Amino acid sequence: MATATPTTAPTTAPATGRTGGRWIDDWRPEDPAFWKSTGRRVARRNLFFSVFSEHIGFSIWSLWSVMVLFLPEAVFGIDPAGKFLLTTLPTALGAFVRLPYTFAVARFGGRNWTILSAALLLVPTIATAVVLEPGVSFTTLLVVSCLAGVGGGNFASSMTNINAFYPQHLKGWALGLNAGGGNLGVPVIQLIGLLVLATAGAEHPRLVLLVYIPFIVVAAVGAALLMDNLRTATNQPRAIRDALREPHTWIMSFLYIGTFGSFIGFGFAFGQVLQNQFTEDFATPLAAASLTWLGPLLGSLIRPLGGSLADRFGGAWITFWNFVAMAVGAGVVLAASLVESLPLFLVGFVLLFVFSGIGNGSTYKMIPAIFRAKAMDAVAAGTESAAADKQALRLSGALIGIAGAVGAFGGVLVNLAFRQSFLSTGSGDGAYLAFIAFYAVCVAVTWVVYLRPGTRLAGV
Template sequence: MSSTLELDPTPATAPAARRGRWIDDWRPEDPEFWQRTGRRVAHRNLFFSVLAEHLGFNVWILWSMVVVSLNPAGFDFSADQLFWLISLPNLVGSALRIPYTFAVPRFGGRAWTTISASLLLIPCLLLIVAVQDTSTPYWFFLLAAATAGLGGGNFSSSMANISFFFPEGKKGFALGLNAAGGNIGVAVTQLLVPLVISIGGGVHLAYAGMMWMPFVILAGVCAWFFMDSLTVAKTDRRSYVTALSNKHTWVMSFLYIGTFGSFIGYSFALPLLIKSNFPELVNIPLLVKLGFLAFAGALIGSVTRPLGGWLSDRLGGGRVTLLTFAGMAIGAVGVLVGLDTHSFPVFLGSFLWLFVMSGVGNGSTYRMIPAIFGAQARARALEEGRDPDSVVPVAKRHSAAVIGIAGAIGAFGGFLINQVFRISHVNLGTIAPALWAFLAVYLVSIGVTWWFYLRRRVLVARVPSLAHAQV
């Protein structure tokens, strides 16, 4: 989720010394300032931001791997209970995304990165306590899983903070690197946790919490000693209010549920889905130690996200998004075929295709938002006889607000996906109805994308400049 915060247009003329690593003079758009000191400071903050955000995703996704080993470890939980344990981190993480964004100007990037990274110790500790005794009540497991959502909020504050440090021409790459560094944390957790908890034979679930604690402490310490805060950052609440009244905010939020919601929802659910639908795989020790290869989905979905932005720059975000949903519909059909034939290669391969498409869609929908709101602002300026270039700063703030809202709603989509899987599996005995529902959503998304952004009547008659905006 991008920031809805802006830089003060009248920066200080000279640095003012302040305690706490606050920077009062920050002018990234000034080439001389950027070459002399800005680039070095910005890249240092980016490095430690990626570290903290990566750990946020590590902890956020942690319960997706823990649940598949709870029953083998002696805990007697039903399928319904297990699905709730992977759903709650999604719900809490999505709810925290917007307040985490506003925490950066309130506390400063350095302090808030230290705080948000250190808070990750809570879900790690609660996980360790929960799995120590098979008589631990289920409500305590729910509490421990819910606190893992703290890691989901880290994405927003990290993206907001880093957006302040880079000039416009370099911001896209920096934010893309920051986002990719976080998303890959999902794959890292799903690869390493099954290996670590099996060290020494048996199942040692406490290791799943212990393994991240030294790195969490390291991230907090590094943020405190090596990161900075910028005084020129301020909250733009007005853009949020304006964005909420624009229909395109809700259209793009719906589309982002289909892309990022699918990515994070499938990431949480896939290990449990594989184990519940292909129970015979537990007899293959190598597959168990590799987490049933579930990590491959999150990995491929993370690395294809930049591809979506690159393709959108060349083909238009609307076209890429429409093709993405068409590809996701094909992937959903493939998973249904894998279920029907009980073919694990088809099942997993189709899910990997879904992850590829969701990654591309994440990039293309993010590309669409600034194009849409920029085109709207320019069209309005032309109608009012103003210079279209004069509305660029306002359009950027509105776009950032929409990205923030869509990011939170998209993450909530992951919770919805997990709940649809839960209802389908528990009440109907199969996840096939859930996949039919997702297929229907992808088909509706194709229609929504075409109706709002690709019809020629919309492009030419309603918002003329959209025709040249590569929406």
């Protein structure tokens, strides 16, 4: 099979043992000539459709943060605790499927898996449209809401795929843009829900679903026509086993619980928190929906900045100060809750969303940087450079999937914390205290492992 030179287009042909076509056999993003001549153009094309598919996936994953606003208790008989459960289950399934989605890229190819994962989004969308009407059982709603979790897996496969396309010095930017564009799916579906509530009313939730069905089809067809599979991103045996033995896998997963777990958990729960915390101000679904999209929007838009700042100043430093800011934001929310100040409450939550977005970008930048540093150590110890780089790529890809899965479970914890706090005390104060304590621990872990003077990976 032909192999491309640095100045020619990458070879695209079916790889042995693979199906689906559009396989690139020669991919060298760290080669400046190759990257300038053809690599950058191919990578950007794949990044665009990866972002689009992931964006739709996030929208479907967060579908029930919108649907619960169309379920008045008087009609459907579901209390606030039940609604928190409806948003918890898709968060949990989304976290669970992220790991197999990560390794599906290696098994089937990034393009091929994007086609399938996009098409799978039709299942929860159509199922919700079929069952969502007065009289449906709560059990049925739980099952259907759980199906929306497949949208959470798109992030992991997309990030793993794009990580392989870009050179080291652009990974923070590319991963941040990829994730930020995907994260935008949360506020976009909330804005569409707001539009439906404002025009058609709470009796027409199916309109939200009808908007998304054609976009899901476009995502699958666009991936089929214009994306590529990378041969270099395949055949990574035992990657997950090796990554699970790596201590940094668990440290980075823990930190990602604090950033992405906060973002997705708050995104799913914010509308319900407003309705329960400030009942008089948000007595109608339209009133709650009018503000729920703001935080996720800002958090999504700013995520690429987190990656860019990490590229410039080091991911560990950005992550450290980011967790400090998140602890401050949670403190502002707690203070606002105690004095019942809605403006201060909104300011605090906006801070949490913004800094969770920055932290999402900076923590993901740390992952390839950690293994790049370990690869340089291996080369200094006598390992061949190509072998060390390949090991760094396979472990960083595995860790991206593991951290994405574990971090998404943070969203489950956020929703459970709110559910328990409101059940026990009628307010979210207990949850806010827990968030402050957790962010403080994240500050300490980041300092001790990655910033403390003398540590080998200082400033990654």
